[in-house]
Amino acid sequence: MELGLVGLGKMGGNMRERIRRAGHTVIGYDRNPDLADVHSLEELVGKLKGPRVVWVMVPAGAATQSTIDELAELLSPGDIVVDGGNSRWTDDEKHAEELAAKGIGFVDCGVSGGVWGLENGYALMYGGDAENVAKVQPIFDALKPEGEFGSVHAGKVGAGHFAKMVHNGIEYAMMQAYAEGWELLEKVDSVTDVREVFRSWQEGTVIRSWLLDLAVNALDEDEHLERLRGFAQDSGEGRWTVEAAIDNAVPLPAITASLFARFASRQDDSPQMKMIAALRNQFGGHAVESKK
Numbered sequence: 001m002e003l004g005l006v007g008l009g010k011m012g013g014n015m016r017e018r019i020r021r022a023g024h025t026v027i028g029y030d031r032n033p034d035l036a037d038v039h040s041l042e043e044l045v046g047k048l049k050g051p052r053v054v055w056v057m058v059p060a061g062a063a064t065q066s067t068i069d070e071l072a073e074l075l076s077p078g079d080i081v082v083d084g085g086n087s088r089w090t091d092d093e094k095h096a097e098e099l100a101a102k103g104i105g106f107v108d109c110g111v112s113g114g115v116w117g118l119e120n121g122y123a124l125m126y127g128g129d130a131e132n133v134a135k136v137q138p139i140f141d142a143l144k145p146e147g148e149f150g151s152v153h154a155g156k157v158g159a160g161h162f163a164k165m166v167h168n169g170i171e172y173a174m175m176q177a178y179a180e181g182w183e184l185l186e187k188v189d190s191v192t193d194v195r196e197v198f199r200s201w202q203e204g205t206v207i208r209s210w211l212l213d214l215a216v217n218a219l220d221e222d223e224h225l226e227r228l229r230g231f232a233q234d235s236g237e238g239r240w241t242v243e244a245a246i247d248n249a250v251p252l253p254a255i256t257a258s259l260f261a262r263f264a265s266r267q268d269d270s271p272q273m274k275m276i277a278a279l280r281n282q283f284g285g286h287a288v289e290s291k292k
């Protein structure tokens with residue numbers, strides 16, 4: 001089948017290649033002309049035969065919103081828009097309504113797999129009406145990993161991004177657990193080769209996983225991670241998971257702590273620990289350290 005793909009960065013560029021390898025035609029648009037097959041969204045839509053399917057793979061938020069706004073003006077009734085970016089699930093219903101007003105269908109799709117997806121396949125979690133999902137199915141089949149699992153029609157519009165959000169919340173907590181264990185192992189004198197401990201865990205253990213394999217890759221590149229600064233960004237999924245937990249009164253202590261650990265990583269000094277130090281000093285006369 002034919003697909004229009006908007007956004008040809010780290011994800012979209014490889015996705016275009018994987019879909020083409022499966023025998024489909026992909027016409028890609030990116031605002032960066034070096035990456036694009038066509039010069040505008042208008043040209044992209046003009047080149048596709050109807051009913052059209054256009055997959056949006058640009059940064060979540062303003063870029064996704066403006067792309068969907070523009071597609072709503074360019075596409076025709078019966079066409080489908082797929083949002084494959086890490087959009088907040090609460091945006092999906094708004095996008096579906098905006099497009100439905102013009103007779104255009106909408107499917108939200110959480111995509112996992114990062115830069116490894118070209119070879120490993122992309123795990124897909126999608127939401128929307130069965131009729132709209134069916135029109136995209138050949139593309140889902142081209143992108144998903146080989147094998148029985150790796151894709152799911154999670155429910156109605158928004159369910160795909162909700163499932164991806166929870167996936168990323170779990171990702172935060174798993175990474176935090178490996179990171180904490182690694183720091184403790186590095187701290188003690190009795191363990192002489194932490195990297196080999198991590199490597200040994202890749203087989204047979206309860207905690208073997210792809211993230212553990214990637215941790216070993218990282219340690220092979222820089223055994224004690226000396227070239228890195230302990231600073232971690234977040235792009236929203238963890239925050240939204242914690243917000244959903246609050247909305248639903250579901251306790252998520254591990255995921256919440258892992259999100260807050262990233263916030264702490266961005267501080268050169270801890271204002272709250274200054275207060276702790278000051279209070280211990282006030283009530284107990286305990287020593288404080290001065291700023292250098």
Ligand SMILES: NC(=O)c1ccc[n+]([C@@H]2O[C@H](COP(=O)([O-])OP(=O)(O)OC[C@H]3O[C@@H](n4cnc5c(N)ncnc54)[C@H](O)[C@@H]3O)[C@@H](O)[C@H]2O)c1
Binds near residue numbers: 111
């Ligand atoms: N990188 C990952 O591991 C990963 C995994 C799953 C999902 N995602 C999500 O996929 C989406 C794309 O991520 P990425 O890592 O490829 O980002 P990226 O920054 O590498 O690529 C984004 C591309 O979109 C283009 N772009 C931005 N605004 C545009 C617009 N208005 N019109 C046309 N093109 C535009 C940029 O020029 C760029 O080439 C994001 O929503 C991201 O959250 C990323």
Ligand SMILES: O=C(O)[C@H](O)[C@@H](O)[C@H](O)[C@H](O)COP(=O)(O)O
Binds near residue numbers: 113234235
């Ligand atoms: O499943 C995946 O492929 C990743 O989770 C992917 O979605 C991406 O790398 C995240 O956007 C990083 O999210 P943070 O920036 O919040 O860590």
